[in-house]
Amino acid sequence: MTERRNWRRAIATGLRGLLVGLVVVIMGLPLYWVATGALKTNQEIYTFPPVWIPRQPQWGNFVEAWQAVPFGRFFVNSIVTTLGAVALELLFALLSAYALVFVRSRGKGLVFAVVIAALLVPGTVTLLPNYLTVARLGWINTYQGLIIPVAAVAFGVFLFRQHFLTLPRDLLDAARLDGCGHLGLLRHVVVPLSQPVIVTFLVIYLVAHWNDFLWPLVVTNRLEWRTVPVGVAYLYQVEGVQNWGPILAGTVMALVPMLLVYVVAQRWIVKGIGGGALKG
């Protein structure tokens, strides 16, 4: 009797393991494909059935991709744009949420409603008018054109506000009694107590801006102002499909930064997104 149950349990465990393996293969195989493809010779790439392990890693593919298009410039553009936008958003979100929770004033409900309602407006609808505004300001092919129009935060204000509401009132009152002003309170009490939420915020917005494609595509038209995602699409166009090695190498270069962010911050991403859904 117990033996039979043990057998059944072993089979169930084995089956589960098999299913997990299947899921990992489905999701992981394309990543393996692009990583190894970047190191294949052209001959290996065009062979069928495919070569699974490149015989001699072609690191030259990366050099070729780097030289075919101004990749260095794309990276600088992406880094400046992403960090600039995220820094502004963090600042705006912290200040807005702090004001909404800890500063006494009329009009809080209205401000909160205006911020949250912005979530309902898809970027698609604002695309053309925003392009026209940026063009009128002379901001085409500039960092301010890439950064300022996307730097307003709605979701982040919501995220911080929800968290601030849970902070222990006693602690805040104590700090206030000790003569802590608003800025001091924000810097020395609220921000240190919000570190996990801040990291979640940073990761979510970092990924969103690094990967953004449509806005940089519209607001820049000179090659030296393109960002990494737009640059990779361009690399694919100029190299055609004759030269897959460098194209895949360029693709890998575009993927690596966010993969690194992901590996470092996985815990926060999972918590932030999973938890956000449950609280929302």
Place this chain on the structure above:
Amino acid sequence: MKVLERTEAATRVRPLAGERLERLRQAIDEWPLFWLLVAPNLILLVVFTYWPLVYNAYLSLMQWDLISPVKIFVGLENYRFLLEDSEFREVVRNTVVFTLGTVGGTMLLGLAFALVLDQPLRGLALARGVVFAPYVLSGAAVAVFWVNMLNPRFGLVAQVASWLGTVSPDWLNHPRLAMVAVILVYVWKNVGFSTIVYLAGLQRIPQELYEAATVDGAGVWQRFRSITLPQLGPITLFLLVVSTIASFQAFDLIRVLTDGGPVNATTTLLFYIWEQGFVAFNAGRAAAAAVVLFALLAVISWLQVRLGERRVSYD
């Protein structure tokens, strides 16, 4: 007892009045600070979210090539054109197919993946990591290497097809399969999001529910249907709304994989708006299409929430 209550009330009333005065004083004192703190974000929201909404509606009544100094007022002409245009009807149809395919695909597969990964097995953290990884990647870059994988002559998909004993078609150049391919790539890239959300939901279901059901003799399928699914109701509604909005915004995958083709077969509303605005320089038509998209999305989200509220219990 009564005396105590009365004294308590008495001592509470007087400070309350003082507190109110204090609050009023602070409200007056602090409003400049409040508006200073919310101003930067608020100004940007007004300039780059709310004003464009109004300006877009205005543009949708104009005929304009984005360059010439005069805009010609044409009333509802742009809307009439879209309504009667067979190409636009196809675009709307494509958008519906794409949305149904991607939202259905990511949610069903996400639930399946979450059920598989919600097990006490070693190495599962790594498996979850692999499932979620594509979600953080650039869609443009993902699309580039999927073009390679979908190649019928030497791609990964051709290899998988030959393992299964068939031959891979030329996905991206086939009018109907191109849409299937775009949906598949989108689902692969985004399924990690619904997986993570469902996983978080599964882990919040109280184990006692399952234990009680097992004692009552419920099988695996019964437990899934009468406990797991209802408990995941609110999360499913959340995912439905969020995924629909995300699906409407998909651009980079389509632009790189098919560029809207072959023959408009994968042109969705967003892609059409971009094409009309920035390739054909037809601002009025693009703006009108954007209004249509906004209205469509608003109606769908509203319906989802309304229907969801009726079906889903939140306790």
